[in-house]
Amino acid sequence: MQVKELGEFGLIDLLNRMVVRERGGPDNGAAFSLRLLVDTGDDTAAWRTGAVTELFTTDTLVEGVHFTRATTPWRDLGWKSLAVNISDVAAMGGLPLYALVTLGLPPDTEVEDIQELYRGMLEISNKYGVAIVGGDTVRSPVVFITVSLTGVHPGQPMLRATARPGDLVGVTGYLGGSGGGLRLMLDRTAVSPEAADYLHRGHRRPKPAVAEGRILADAGVAAAMDVSDGLADDLGKLRLASSVSARLFVQQVPVHPLLKEAFPQRYLELALHGGEDYLLLFTAAPALMDRIINLLPEGAAVVGEITPGQPGSVVIVDASGAEKVAGRAGWDHFG
Amino acid sequence: MQVKELGEFGLIDLLNRMVVRERGGPDNGAAFSLRLLVDTGDDTAAWRTGAVTELFTTDTLVEGVHFTRATTPWRDLGWKSLAVNISDVAAMGGLPLYALVTLGLPPDTEVEDIQELYRGMLEISNKYGVAIVGGDTVRSPVVFITVSLTGVHPGQPMLRATARPGDLVGVTGYLGGSGGGLRLMLDRTAVSPEAADYLHRGHRRPKPAVAEGRILADAGVAAAMDVSDGLADDLGKLRLASSVSARLFVQQVPVHPLLKEAFPQRYLELALHGGEDYLLLFTAAPALMDRIINLLPEGAAVVGEITPGQPGSVVIVDASGAEKVAGRAGWDHFG
Numbered sequence: 001m002q003v004k005e006l007g008e009f010g011l012i013d014l015l016n017r018m019v020v021r022e023r024g025g026p027d028n029g030a031a032f033s034l035r036l037l038v039d040t041g042d043d044t045a046a047w048r049t050g051a052v053t054e055l056f057t058t059d060t061l062v063e064g065v066h067f068t069r070a071t072t073p074w075r076d077l078g079w080k081s082l083a084v085n086i087s088d089v090a091a092m093g094g095l096p097l098y099a100l101v102t103l104g105l106p107p108d109t110e111v112e113d114i115q116e117l118y119r120g121m122l123e124i125s126n127k128y129g130v131a132i133v134g135g136d137t138v139r140s141p142v143v144f145i146t147v148s149l150t151g152v153h154p155g156q157p158m159l160r161a162t163a164r165p166g167d168l169v170g171v172t173g174y175l176g177g178s179g180g181g182l183r184l185m186l187d188r189t190a191v192s193p194e195a196a197d198y199l200h201r202g203h204r205r206p207k208p209a210v211a212e213g214r215i216l217a218d219a220g221v222a223a224a225m226d227v228s229d230g231l232a233d234d235l236g237k238l239r240l241a242s243s244v245s246a247r248l249f250v251q252q253v254p255v256h257p258l259l260k261e262a263f264p265q266r267y268l269e270l271a272l273h274g275g276e277d278y279l280l281l282f283t284a285a286p287a288l289m290d291r292i293i294n295l296l297p298e299g300a301a302v303v304g305e306i307t308p309g310q311p312g313s314v315v316i317v318d319a320s321g322a323e324k325v326a327g328r329a330g331w332d333h334f335g
Numbered sequence: 336m337q338v339k340e341l342g343e344f345g346l347i348d349l350l351n352r353m354v355v356r357e358r359g360g361p362d363n364g365a366a367f368s369l370r371l372l373v374d375t376g377d378d379t380a381a382w383r384t385g386a387v388t389e390l391f392t393t394d395t396l397v398e399g400v401h402f403t404r405a406t407t408p409w410r411d412l413g414w415k416s417l418a419v420n421i422s423d424v425a426a427m428g429g430l431p432l433y434a435l436v437t438l439g440l441p442p443d444t445e446v447e448d449i450q451e452l453y454r455g456m457l458e459i460s461n462k463y464g465v466a467i468v469g470g471d472t473v474r475s476p477v478v479f480i481t482v483s484l485t486g487v488h489p490g491q492p493m494l495r496a497t498a499r500p501g502d503l504v505g506v507t508g509y510l511g512g513s514g515g516g517l518r519l520m521l522d523r524t525a526v527s528p529e530a531a532d533y534l535h536r537g538h539r540r541p542k543p544a545v546a547e548g549r550i551l552a553d554a555g556v557a558a559a560m561d562v563s564d565g566l567a568d569d570l571g572k573l574r575l576a577s578s579v580s581a582r583l584f585v586q587q588v589p590v591h592p593l594l595k596e597a598f599p600q601r602y603l604e605l606a607l608h609g610g611e612d613y614l615l616l617f618t619a620a621p622a623l624m625d626r627i628i629n630l631l632p633e634g635a636a637v638v639g640e641i642t643p644g645q646p647g648s649v650v651i652v653d654a655s656g657a658e659k660v661a662g663r664a665g666w667d668h669f670g
Contacts, residue, residue, distance in 0.1 A: 001445070001446045001447070002442065002443045002444065002445060002446065003440050003441075003442055003443070003444045003445075003446055003449065004442035004443060006446050008472060011446065011449065011472055012472055014446070014450070015449070015450075015453055015472075018450065018453055018457070019453065019457065019467045022454075022457045022461075023457060023460065023461065023466055023467065024460075024461035034387075034389075034432060034433075034487060036433070036466065036468065039468055039469075040467070040468055040469045040470075041469075042469075044469070045433060045435070045468035045469045047433065049384045049385055049387075049389065050384055050385020050386065051385065052369075052384075054369075054384065054389075056433060056435060056468065056469070056483075056485065057435070057469070058435040058437055058469070058470060058471050058481070058483050059471055060437050060439065060471050060473050060481070062439060062473050062474065062475045064476070065473060065474045065475065066473070097369060098369075098371070098380060098382065098391060100380070100391060100392070100393040100483060102393055102395050102481050104395065104397060104479060105338050105669070106338075107337065107338055107339035107669045108337045108338070108339060109337065109338045110336070110337060110338075111336045111337065111338055111340075111341050111346065111349070112336070114338065114346065114350070115349070115350075115353065118350055118353055118354065119357075122353070122354065122357045122358060125358065125359070126357075126358065126359035131358055131371065132354045132358065132375070133371065133374055133375055133380035133391065134374075134375045134376075134377075134379070134380045134391070134392065134393070135375075135393060136393050136394055136395050136481075137343060137346055137347055137350075138395050138397050138400060138401070138479075139343075139397065139400045139669055140397045140400065140477060140479065141399070141476065141477050142475060142476050142477055144439060144473075144475065144479065146393070146395070146437050146471075146481045148391075148393050148435060148483035150391065150485075152369060334440070334442045334474055
């Protein structure tokens with residue numbers, strides 16, 4: 001069987017099960033008391049180390065798969081390659097700390113372009129308190145950038161597996177902006193300069209929700225993840241990890257007026273399935289959700305609920321009250 | 336200017352200087368007291384965390400650049416992709432701990448091949464006490480494997496920058512086996528089955544010198560690195576990081592009889608420039624070196640000395656006493 005037939009999530013599931021089944025270690029961990037707290041399958045791994053919890057994540061961008069030079073200039077690519085990793089740390093409620101950067105580069109890459117890439121990395125690193133402390137540079141027929149990032153958390157990180165029936169589902173910002181920005185560039189859609197600027201920034205300069213993640217974790221939120229593959233898909237993953245069902249109310253999904261203006265027919269599709277928004281999706285009991293909406297500087301929108309009963313799919317409820325089961329409309333790398 | 340004109344080491348140097356100059360962080364680190372101890376430019380980064388020092392490294396293998404499917408079967412590739420990272424931790428005197436695995440895969444990759452890859456990763460992980468705790472799986476036109484690895488060390492890691500004039504230069508095992516194995520496969524050289532087996536294993540199943548690294552660190556060795564790009568090149572890097580000069584005595588470089596048998600004309604070239612042997616190169620004052628040779632189960636060979644005077648190149652001294660300055664004959668990714 002080929003990877004494209006099994007699909008990205010089938011492959012990840014297969015390998016994760018294999019690792020957990022056949023893994024004998026960590027023998028060294030026991031000796032040094034760096035006890036594993038969060039294993040494969042969440043936004044980051046985590047272990048206890050002295051007084052804090054340490055987080056560990058990695059994410060890769062491949063040219064022609066995750067970006068093109070036409071839609072993501074080098075400097076923005078640098079920003080984004082760190083942003084997608086910082087977002088994973090934010091999803092656990094942590095602060096990002098040390099990064100290693102691996103560059104796969106064709107030999108005819110312009111050095112000036114790589115300096116631009118690093119300028120973007122340094123911009124976001126300095127904004128979020130991250131230090132690049134090493135990496136690897138290798139020849140490759142295709143440009144790829146892999147960042148590995150550690151983070152710290154004062155206690156118990158937020159997980160995907162801790163959503164409970166009766167919880168409401170919240171998101172920390174507008175959805176669909178990044179997907180809208182990409183569509184705009186690919187289709188050369190004519191829109192107002194304000195909309196173009198908003199959507200381009202959404203795609204090229206995502207702002208990881210580190211402050212929001214800290215507020216959620218401090219307030220006692222147990223379940224969170226970042227929205228990278230699209231709201232519907234990511235809620236599906238949260239649901240699966242928590243063995244629960246969920247309902248998503250389309251009417252309540254926050255959409256920026258400029259996205260609506262640019263894509264009057266497609267804004268909902270972009271908001272549900274666009275991906276790469278890098279805000280946080282979380283669940284909380286109704287009383288806690290009320291409190292959180294007041295704590296977050298820019299609030300949060302309740303977009304769904306975790307429902308009791310047998311674990312099942314995400315049910316999408318439209319404006320008329322009609323229900324349908326969410327299919328996989330998001331990003332499968334090998335699909 | 337293109338990357339291939341600047342060269343791998345020029346590019347790394349440029350980016351490292353840029354990072355250190357323009358880096359504002361780590362703001363978060365200060366808050367959590369995970370103080371950076373080893374910055375860019377060594378085998379791993381390192382910081383203090385509670386009672387131990389934590390290490391952090393990453394290394395990538397790209398198909399057609401670092402391996403081919405003909406010379407490295409999937410299972411061996413899995414072993415090797417972790418081995419090259421474990422070796423960096425060994426070079427600091429640490430124990431490897433948690434790993435993230437990133438796979439770049441064409442969609443038509445066979446799932447069975449990836450399972451074989453993971454079997455090799457699990458083999459070496461279980462042998463060295465490493466736990467794979469996550470990663471990323473992405474579509475890519477070329478197969479690549481990036482591993483990020485943490486490690487632990489009870490105190491001050493061994494560095495590249497701490498070699499001192501008067502130190503002797505030691506290596507912890509035979510050199511040239513991996514390069515010999517590769518040449519054997521590429522040139523289809525006819526050799527004895529024993530030599531073929533020894534050399535193939537050297538190329539496909541390098542054994543990171545974790546135990547040796549721990550012994551060196553405990554004995555008080557300050558300067559070490561792993562031999563990945565070839566002894567002459569790597570000694571050049573150590574020399575540069577320490578701002579010293581070095582002499583390398585070709586006659587004293589340990590070469591396995593089976594490498595000599597297979598490559599009677601080329602064994603010295605392979606031992607000096609072959610690369611990928613993943614043993615440790617270290618320096619120590621003569622009295623300490625004597626003690627270490629007795630402490631290491633398989634001993635160590637003294638292959639050179641750190642010389643006083645202006646920092647300069649590595650001087651290679653041959654059997655007749657003739658001297659020449661080592662050129663860069665090792666691996667430049669973009670050359």
